Amino acid sequence: MTKNVAKGNNKKLAVKLLFAVVGMFAFGFALVPLYDVICDITGLNGKTGGRVEVAEAGQLIEEDREVTVQFIAHQNVEMGWEFKPSVNQMRVKPGEVHVVHYRVSNPRDTLMVGQAIPSVAPNAAAGHLNKIECFCFAEQPLQAGETVDMALRFFVDPRLPEEITKLTLSYTLYDITEKSKTAAVASR
Amino acid sequence: MSSAAIDHAHDHDHHHGPAKGISRWLFTTNHKDIGTLYLWFSFAMFLLGGTFALVIRAELFQPGLQFVEPNFFNQMTTMHGLVMVFGAVMPAFVGLANWMIPLMIGAPDMALPRMNNWSFWILPFAFTLMVSTLFMEGGGPNFGWTFYAPLSTTYAPDSVTYFIFAVHIMGASSIMGAINVIATILNMRAPGMTLMKMPLFVWTWLITAYLLIAVMPVLAGVVTMMLFDIHFGTSFFNAAGGGDPVLFQHLFWFFGHPEVYIMILPAFGIVSAIIPTFARKRLFGYDSMVYATASIAFLSFIVWAHHMFTVGMPLAGQLFFMYATMLIAVPTGVKVFNWVATMFRGAMTFETPMLFAIAFVVLFTIGGFTGVMLAITPADFQYHDTYFVVAHFHYVLVPGAVFSLMAAAYYWLPKWTGYMYDETLGKLHFWMSFVGVNLLFFPQHFLGLAGMPRRIPDYALQFANFNWISSVGAFLFGFSQLILLLVVIKCIRGGKKATAQVWEGAQGLEWTVPSPAPYHTFETPPDPSLIKAQ
Numbered sequence: 103m104t105k106n107v108a109k110g111n112n113k114k115l116a117v118k119l120l121f122a123v124v125g126m127f128a129f130g131f132a133l134v135p136l137y138d139v140i141c142d143i144t145g146l147n148g149k150t151g152g153r154v155e156v157a158e159a160g161q162l163i164e165e166d167r168e169v170t171v172q173f174i175a176h177q178n179v180e181m182g183w184e185f186k187p188s189v190n191q192m193r194v195k196p197g198e199v200h201v202v203h204y205r206v207s208n209p210r211d212t213l214m215v216g217q218a219i220p221s222v223a224p225n226a227a228a229g230h231l232n233k234i235e236c237f238c239f240a241e242q243p244l245q246a247g248e249t250v251d252m253a254l255r256f257f258v259d260p261r262l263p264e265e266i267t268k269l270t271l272s273y274t275l276y277d278i279t280e281k282s283k284t285a286a287v288a289s290r
Numbered sequence: 291m292s293s294a295a296i297d298h299a300h301d302h303d304h305h306h307g308p309a310k311g312i313s314r315w316l317f318t319t320n321h322k323d324i325g326t327l328y329l330w331f332s333f334a335m336f337l338l339g340g341t342f343a344l345v346i347r348a349e350l351f352q353p354g355l356q357f358v359e360p361n362f363f364n365q366m367t368t369m370h371g372l373v374m375v376f377g378a379v380m381p382a383f384v385g386l387a388n389w390m391i392p393l394m395i396g397a398p399d400m401a402l403p404r405m406n407n408w409s410f411w412i413l414p415f416a417f418t419l420m421v422s423t424l425f426m427e428g429g430g431p432n433f434g435w436t437f438y439a440p441l442s443t444t445y446a447p448d449s450v451t452y453f454i455f456a457v458h459i460m461g462a463s464s465i466m467g468a469i470n471v472i473a474t475i476l477n478m479r480a481p482g483m484t485l486m487k488m489p490l491f492v493w494t495w496l497i498t499a500y501l502l503i504a505v506m507p508v509l510a511g512v513v514t515m516m517l518f519d520i521h522f523g524t525s526f527f528n529a530a531g532g533g534d535p536v537l538f539q540h541l542f543w544f545f546g547h548p549e550v551y552i553m554i555l556p557a558f559g560i561v562s563a564i565i566p567t568f569a570r571k572r573l574f575g576y577d578s579m580v581y582a583t584a585s586i587a588f589l590s591f592i593v594w595a596h597h598m599f600t601v602g603m604p605l606a607g608q609l610f611f612m613y614a615t616m617l618i619a620v621p622t623g624v625k626v627f628n629w630v631a632t633m634f635r636g637a638m639t640f641e642t643p644m645l646f647a648i649a650f651v652v653l654f655t656i657g658g659f660t661g662v663m664l665a666i667t668p669a670d671f672q673y674h675d676t677y678f679v680v681a682h683f684h685y686v687l688v689p690g691a692v693f694s695l696m697a698a699a700y701y702w703l704p705k706w707t708g709y710m711y712d713e714t715l716g717k718l719h720f721w722m723s724f725v726g727v728n729l730l731f732f733p734q735h736f737l738g739l740a741g742m743p744r745r746i747p748d749y750a751l752q753f754a755n756f757n758w759i760s761s762v763g764a765f766l767f768g769f770s771q772l773i774l775l776l777v778v779i780k781c782i783r784g785g786k787k788a789t790a791q792v793w794e795g796a797q798g799l800e801w802t803v804p805s806p807a808p809y810h811t812f813e814t815p816p817d818p819s820l821i822k823a824q
Contacts, residue, residue: 112401112473119469123507130511130541134526137537178530219529225604276530281523 328385335377371435396480482818569636657685678738729763
């Protein structure tokens with residue numbers, strides 16, 4: 103009799119523990135959006151925000167302060183494009199809107215699609231570099247041999263911490279031709 | 291699985307001994323048989339993983355490339371890590387848990403015997419799957435045992451899918467083992483065996499089992515995400531698609547750090563059983579040992595990012611993970627203090643299990659101290675991914691976890707086989723291992739401090755001497771493990787008859803049953819008067 107009771111208890115406990123296992127498996131996946139949210143809030147990992155409305159810019163320009171913004175452009179291995187900014191760095195007043203062009207060309211003989219991913223250093227500045235317009239918001243398809251000047255329109259938020267005087271905006275261009283092929287064909 | 295079927299199986303077992311031939315091992319639900327299977331399997335994996343390590347050390351014996359190509363070298367470092375962690379150390383502890391926990395708490399068997407059989411028998415398939423990749427075109431996994439993305443996704447060899455499924459299966463095996471251990475400990479204790487009277491090995495395994503349940507599913511989740519990234523076009527870890535490779539490291543180490551304690555907590559339990567026996571004193575500070583184990587388990591969840599200080603974390607994060615990591619030294623220090631205090635003024639004798647246990651205390655503490663050094667964030671930027679890290683975790687894993695396993699094997703071997711092992715050979719094994727392991731890993735501290743990176747097949751000339759010493763130590767340590775095999779085989783075949791108590795100072799229920807332990811034990815619960823406070 104007691105043996106059967108023990109067996110029942112074992113089964114019940116095993117089921118409970120199995121629920122814990124399933125819960126932890128789900129928790130692992132829940133960490134993915136959680137990580138993005140934490141990065142958004144804290145600017146960890148240099149992740150910048152999305153598009154900012156023009157209205158938010160130019161409200162308040164800090165005339166007596168200047169920070170240096172540096173521009174870096176990389177591309178993924180073996181992509182073979184040319185990708186570089188029109189200027190390497192500029193002095194900007196927080197609140198002022200500036201435009202930088204990135205020249206990109208596809209020397210290969212096929213259509214390729216690129217996607218640029220931004221990252222800002224130091225991390226604490228990531229939330230204060232606001233982009234009104236950016237080529238990184240969309241996929242960039244380039245025909246064989248095509249060259250394009252892509253625009254980035256941005257301003258530095260006046261709330262940028264005082265101690266930061268220089269920030270670096272880095273773009274990495276990825277070859278996503280394979281991934282976007284199906285989507286591209288469908289849209290044409 | 292109907293309960294009638296279980297009852298029938300049990301009745302069947304009650305009337306007979308073990309079945310004959312191979313079916314005894316294939317279909318067994320007996321905790322002792324399954325424990326034996328686990329122990330032999332892990333020993334085989336130990337030799338296999340050791341062979342991989344010797345390939346690594348042979349290549350590093352001299353600067354330049356002598357024996358293997360760099361890509362194969364990377365496969366060796368990866369496979370060595372995976373086989374040792376998931377194939378040797380973890381199954382060995384599960385094997386000991388199977389054998390000893392029911393005997394220690396006065397239970398007739400594990401709580402879920404059918405699942406127990408299943409959780410062992412999927413392991414050989416997992417490792418066949420994984421090791422077979424070495425013979426495939428493009429080779430096996432070559433991205434290190436930590437399999438950081440995108441190295442393990444975008445740039446991985448095609449065989450990575452086999453690796454992913456192997457990890458899934460090992461994970462399932464560990465989770466089933468952990469559920470079984472928890473159910474056994476919580477539901478199957480003999481009357482009078484209260485939680486605070488349980489031997490520490492049982493306590494440490496209970497906590498380890500909870501750790502396993504908490505983190506193995508996260509590992510399963512990580513490899514599943516890799517699978518999706520590789521085959522189904524998702525971008526969990528692919529920056530081009532909006533994912534983040536650093537996320538991989540966070541997820542991996544959220545599993546990885548508790549995993550470290552999964553491999554060491556049961557070792558603490560073993561040493562806490564052996565030292566009192568051979569010091570002929572009660573364990574000093576039993577309660578504090580239990581609380582220290584629980585604290586270490588809790589802390590293990592909030593320190594993971596100390597493995598990734600160099601990814602670019604805000605200062606607040608670096609400080610938090612630094613202090614949290616250093617905090618672990620406190621409960622660990624309590625444990626080391628208690629072991630030393632147990633030996634203090636004890637009537638000590640130095641049989642082989644005790645030698646291994648004392649070496650564990652000393653050498654594990656060295657590994658612990660280098661761990662505190664690595665926790666210092668600014669210093670870690672210098673040590674990160676150097677041989678100093680290799681020396682650190684090998685000190686806690688080899689003369690730590692592995693020595694405790696050897697101590698356990700010698701300690702309980704007479705109980706398992708009914709014969710005393712050959713003490714002379716045992717001592718020879720100990721001393722050769724002790725000298726070998728220190729020759730092998732101590733110089734690696736210096737190599738790391740001088741700047742030699744880990745996971746490279748070739749190195750600058752100034753590192754030549756220490757690498758030479760390290761390789762000599764590796765071959766000495768590696769080949770002395772064959773002595774252990776010899777001792778075990780000799781002990782199974784015969785020798786001096788072991789008494790029930792085996793060791794003069796041994797306490798606990800497992801020493802109240804005859805040696806060798808009968809196929810079925812504690813079918814009626816033991817007399818509560820036999821259960822003493824620790």
